[in-house]
Amino acid sequence: MQGTAPGGIALNLEYRPNPKQELFHRSTARYRAFIGGIRSGKTYAGAWETLLELIKHPGLKALVVSPTYPILNESTLTTLEAIIPEQLLIEKHEQKHKWKLSNGSEILYRSADDPDSIRGMEAGWLWADELARVRTDEAWKRGIGRLSQRGMPCRAIITTTPRGMTWLYDEFVSNATPEHFLIGARTDDNRGNLPGGFIENLERQYSGAFLQQELYGQFVGFEGLVYPDFSPSHILEVLPTRFPRVIAGVDFGMTNPTVVLPIGLDIDGRAYVLDELYQCNHTINDLMPQIQQMKARYNISAFYADPSSNDLIEIMRRAGINAVAANNDILAGLMEVQSRLKKQADGRPRLFVSKRCMNTLEEFGQYRYADNRSTTNPNERPMKLFDHSMDALRYALMSCKTRTRPPMHLIIKPASQYPSPYGRKF
DSSP: OOETTTTTEEEEOOOOHHHHHHHHHHOOOOOOEEEEOOTHHHHHHHHHHHHHHHHSSSSSSEEEEEHHHHHHIIIIHHHHHSSOOOEEEEEEETTTEEEEEETTTTEEEEEEEEEGTTTTTTSSSSEEESSSGGGHHHHHHHHTTTBTTTTTTOOEEEEEEOSSSSSIIIIIIITOOOOOEEEOGGGGGGGGSSSSTTHHHHHHOOHHHHOOOOOHHHOOOOSSSSOOOOOGGGEEESOOSSESSSEEEEEEOSSEEEEEEEEEEOOOOOOOOOOEEESSSSHHHHHHHHHHHHHHHTOOOEEOTTOOOOOHHHHHHHHOOOOOEOOOOHHHHHHHHHHSSSSSSOOOOOOEEEOHHHHHHHHHTTBBOOOOTTOTTTTOOSSSOOOHHHHHHHHGGGGGGGGOOOOOEOOOOOOOSSSSSEEEEE
């Protein structure tokens, strides 16, 4: 694909969409969704559609939204930047979350875990990438509400792998209007752009509903969820700021993420997951500055960690962190978490999660037993998928089953004193 951008800038654009991508690009619907399996070419299609609109409409303000800033930086924006001709991208304002193009168009990028940052904006285009990973339609609704730039297309696209029967299914299937268009794609539809054996390897590892979702891009209702009682009523936008005690759960990883969850315990023993550190490909030493900041901000008294990693627990202790080997009775831990999710006599559960904990919220909706789970085996354990935050949560909550109530004290310090190392605004 070759062409000239307004202003006489010669561009050499090379893009050969696969058949599903081509159908997506041809649609002129006001709201378009490319719902596909992993590596089905959905993000690539979203990036190209956005770039072509930016070139076609000089002065266009394109709003790009992903679940978190790490996902924005590591996937969405990386894909977009890779296809923008270098003579077209002239300026980056990282603090303002804005890129400028030579034809006057702008890319404004925001995180869905801070939907308030979308308020007050004016845009003429919206690209929402992987937004099925957020549990509500708040960021999507805020985004399409910003499409008021005069003379611009004022359309919205979403590119994502589904995550169960969520708000996305309601928006583009059950409540769809003539203004909605959905294209579904399998990973196999993009086979020509994938390494040999990639699909076959995943087909050997995935099965049942998980296979249908991850490779076939289908909306599925998962059977066998470990925590079926978890619902939007457990997700809080505003949390208390005073707790008798704050602890943390820690699950170590390297290729898999290391997770640290600070959890506030109120005078009634209710638990509030306040925040999350969720990082892959980092050693515990790499993450120590962030853990120290988290400890200081939330006044965490103890970190309950995977007891099979004594060497990593010792590293934390040497750094002045009160790290404790957690009780790793898996079945008892699962029962503890599940019991906290059930409503008590006052109509409220005993476990809440901050809406900023995007990865933890996603794991609640994915953590499950095998599809062929035996209903007669009470000792069956969940699959080792989407369990990193779930393990950290279990480690922490198993520590407070018999705790007494110490005096109340203020635990959260002003956010300005502790700039977020987690890629979010507090």
